[in-house]
Every structure is written in C-alpha cells, then in structure tokens.
C-alpha cells in the first residue's frame with residue numbers, strides 16, 4: 001500500500017556539519033539531508049518541510065506547540081500516514097513527550113536525530129532517518145504514541161532519555177526498555193504502552209521550573225520560586241527530601257503553588273514509603289503531587305501542559321498517575 005510520510009526538519013546535529021580545521025559543529029545553511037537519497041521504496045512518498053533550523057538547546061515549549069499544531073493541520077489537510085521529525089538530541093525527548101501529550105492524530109510520529117554530524121565518519125543521521133521512515137510507515141506503529149528511533153531501537157516518548165553525551169547508543173528507556181527493534185529485514189515491536197493522556201492546549205505560558213535535591217539542602221533555595229506557577233523537584237530515592245527543606249516546601253504549598261515530585265534516580269517511581277521527617281509519607285500528606293516514573297524534564301513539561309487546563313491539585317495528581 002502506498003504511504004505518505006511527512007518529514008519535518010527542526011535542526012540538531014543531524015543537520016550540522018563539522019568544520020574540518022577547527023572541529024566545531026554548527027548548523028549548516030542548507031539541509032544536508034535533502035541531498036541524501038533517504039529511501040528507495042516506491043511505496044513511500046515523502047513530503048519534506050523545514051519548520052526550524054535550530055540546535056535543540058534553542059527549542060522552547062512554544063516551538064513544540066507550533067510543531068504539534070503543524071502536524072495536526074497537515075494531517076487534516078491531506079492524507080498523511082506517518083510523521084518523521086529530525087531534531088537535536090539534547091532536548092529530543094522533551095519535544096517527543098510534548099507531542100505525545102498534545103498531538104490529536106494517532107498516526108505514527110517518530111523523532112530521530114544523530115550524535116555525529118552529517119560529514120563525520122560514521123555519521124549516524126542517514127541510517128537513523130531511514131529507520132525512522134520505516135517505523136513511521138509501518139501499520140504496527142499506529143496507536144503506539146510518539147516514538148523515538150535511533151541506533152536500531154524504538155522507544156516511547158514517555159520513557160526515552162538521553163543517557164550519554166556522545167555515544168550513538170545514547171537513547172535508552174530506563175523504566176521498561178525499548179518497545180521494539182529495527183533490523184535489516186524489518187521492524188518488530190515487542191510490547192505496547194498501556195496508558196496515555198492528551199491535553200488540548202492553545203498556548204504554553206506558565207512558569208514551571210525544575211529543582212534537583214541534594215544532601216544538606218535547606219529551605220533557602222525555595223525563596224527563588226515564590227512567583228512560579230509550578231515546581232518539579234527531583235527528590236532523593238523513592239521520593240524523600242532533607243528535613244531542612246520542609247519549611248520551604250510548606251511555604252510554596254501555602255501559596256497554592258503545585259509541587260510535583262519525581263526521583264533523581266535514573267530508574268523507578270516515587271511513593272510514600274518512608275515515614276521519617278522529610279520522607280515521602282510526610283510529603284504526600286502535605287499535598288505534594290507524586291509522579292509516575294517520568295524524569296524531571298518530562299514531569300516539568302507535563303505540569304506546564306496540565307496547568308493550561310487546571311490548577312486543581314486533585315486533577316493534577318490524577319494526571320500524574322497516568
């Protein structure tokens with residue numbers, strides 16, 4: 001069956017070149033990928049567009065919302081069977097997760113990137129792009145939520161995270177592993193995500209920030225957050241905080257600033273296990289919202305998006321259980 005894939009470029013190393021003399025990597029003035037014969041499959045047609053040409057540290061939630069709306073508009077305007085987005089890897093997981101929360105269409109959406117620039121030996125961009133087009137045009141990818149495809153692995157947007165600064169095997173899914181693999185003969189999914197949630201939003205204008213806990217932390221740092229709309233804390237272990245932070249946490253909660261707890265651990269979920277001073281049980285009783293295994297940067301995006309629709313703690317807690 002003939003498939004039409006929308007290929008959207010946003011920038012990142014996959015669209016950059018290394019200077020042969022200085023060795024620095026910068027965005028190219030043109031899209032190098034366009035010169036590459038991305039796929040020789042007569043059953044697949046590609047509609048290509050460049051929405052941004054940015055290194056991914058320059059991508060903001062406003063760009064993500066623009067991308068989300070663009071996808072839904074394109075899908076409404078014409079028959080599109082799948083979407084592939086090229087993106088810098090530094091914030092790729094954030095854009096992927098934002099799209100997972102906001103894009104209405106359930107066609108396959110795949111984000112990919114590269115760890116080596118387009119003119120480097122062993123450049124991984126063309127191969128990752130090819131794999132992503134194959135995943136996006138497969139029937140099984142429908143309804144899987146937004147996916148991240150690099151280095152022969154398929155990950156969900158919810159779980160994928162960048163784990164290495166330079167290794168091409170950087171993307172991993174610490175909670176549950178990848179959902180599928182890409183091989184020379186095809187692609188194979190081995191499990192499906194069971195939960196997803198969607199938000200209909202037209203803007204992202206809340207000020208939500210992210211704070212990492214550390215031993216010996218006290219309440220003074222919380223003074224910096226008196227004017228935020230929401231705060232995510234990467235807490236210790238299963239969701240515990242040093243006791244000296246409790247005053248600061250209580251102050252923010254008194255001001256009705258929602259606080260979401262995730263763990264600074266690479267793996268696992270937060271829960272109200274510990275009953276000591278600053279332990280999860282006490283934090284839960286104070287009204288801190290417990291997240292479901294999202295990492296800090298994704299919980300921050302989820303709170304940002306959810307706050308566009310409600311700031312009721314009960315609903316926020318509900319959405320962080322999904």
Ligand SMILES: NC(=O)C[C@H](N)C(=O)O
Pocket residue numbers: 011012013014054055056057087088089090091113114115116
């Ligand atoms: N590999 C990459 O794409 C990293 C680059 N700094 C970016 O995120 O744009």
